[in-house]
Amino acid sequence: MNTTRRLMxxxxxxxxxxxxxxxxxxxxxxxxxxxxxxxxxxxxKNDATYRPLAQHxxxxxxxxxxxxxxxxxxxxxxxxxxxxxDIALMGPWGYVLANHFSDxxxxxxxxxxxxxxxxxxxVTNPDSGLSSVQDLIGPKGKGRxxxxxxxxxxxxxxxxxxxxxxxGIDPEKHFARVxxxxxxxxxxxxxxxxxxxxADYNRNRTAMIDQGLIQxxxxxxxxxxxxxxxxxxxxxxxxxxDKAFVKRVQDALLEVGPLxxxxxxxxxxxxxxxxxxxxxxxxxxxxxxxxxxKLTPKQ
Numbered sequence: 001m002n003t004t005r006r007l008m009x010x011x012x013x014x015x016x017x018x019x020x021x022x023x024x025x026x027x028x029x030x031x032x033x034x035x036x037x038x039x040x041x042x043x044x045k046n047d048a049t050y051r052p053l054a055q056h057x058x059x060x061x062x063x064x065x066x067x068x069x070x071x072x073x074x075x076x077x078x079x080x081x082x083x084x085x086d087i088a089l090m091g092p093w094g095y096v097l098a099n100h101f102s103d104x105x106x107x108x109x110x111x112x113x114x115x116x117x118x119x120x121x122x123v124t125n126p127d128s129g130l131s132s133v134q135d136l137i138g139p140k141g142k143g144r145x146x147x148x149x150x151x152x153x154x155x156x157x158x159x160x161x162x163x164x165x166x167x168g169i170d171p172e173k174h175f176a177r178v179x180x181x182x183x184x185x186x187x188x189x190x191x192x193x194x195x196x197x198x199a200d201y202n203r204n205r206t207a208m209i210d211q212g213l214i215q216x217x218x219x220x221x222x223x224x225x226x227x228x229x230x231x232x233x234x235x236x237x238x239x240x241x242d243k244a245f246v247k248r249v250q251d252a253l254l255e256v257g258p259l260x261x262x263x264x265x266x267x268x269x270x271x272x273x274x275x276x277x278x279x280x281x282x283x284x285x286x287x288x289x290x291x292x293x294k295l296t297p298k299q
Contacts, residue, residue, distance in 0.1 A: 035080070160199040
């Protein structure tokens with residue numbers, strides 16, 4: 001069953017179950033389940049990185065907030081649909097999927113170096129013989145290996161796939177080997193020459209270089225997208241109905257930026273806070289999903 005069909009099925013189940021949940025556990029102040037995507041190399045580091053943010057939300061909202069790392073963007077979108085997650089910090093494409101199939105709603109966008117945007121990119125290494133993206137999509141690239149992120153990833157899958165489609169390239173036919181893996185693994189394997197090229201995003205590449213996980217001279221950017229909306233803080237359709245509570249979530253997130261001066265552990269390096277946004281901000285991602293056929297227009 002493909003991603004779209006799985007999410008449609010989960011959405012239907014969620015809509016049937018939502019009234020029971022919203023009328024009992026939510027009203028009684030049950031713990032909030034805060035899902036976070038796998039932004040760090042492993043689950044333990046990811047949990048440690050985002051635990052301070054979960055604790056901040058818990059203090060400001062007066063509710064226990066249970067942090068839960070979900071190791072794929074598709075999985076995080078599904079968890080919002082099936083009630084396993086109430087609030088999620090997730091990639092843009094994962095958010096668009098969760099919105100499309102279960103009416104999850106963005107309430108805030110994370111800021112990176114003061115901006116609510118980032119870039120998808122394609123990387124290779126200097127020994128690959130691929131000097132440009134034209135080489136990759138041309139005869140020099142045919143028969144090579146290429147890595148996407150998981151199919152719920154914006155920069156790792158949707159946006160580069162859309163680019164290939166616009167160039168008349170079917171990756172599964174153009175490349176001899178196509179793999180789907182995590183962003184960190186893509187950068188590591190490309191830098192080591194184990195893959196000819198792969199999709200990533202500027203924030204991850206910068207973080208891996210800063211942490212000494214890859215060397216700048218072994219990771220060459222040969223394509224970069226137009227600016228994309230940054231990761232979303234989304235809430236379930238049920239929680240979004242409580243407008244007063246949503247505002248409290250937004251206010252708590254807006255406090256993070258000023259607090260970073262005294263509590264830098266609240267966010268990873270280079271992240272500078274949050275800004276309130278709404279569903280319209282993610283239109284470029286939705287448009288790419290519709291153009292590639294990964295989304296179908298709502299009737």
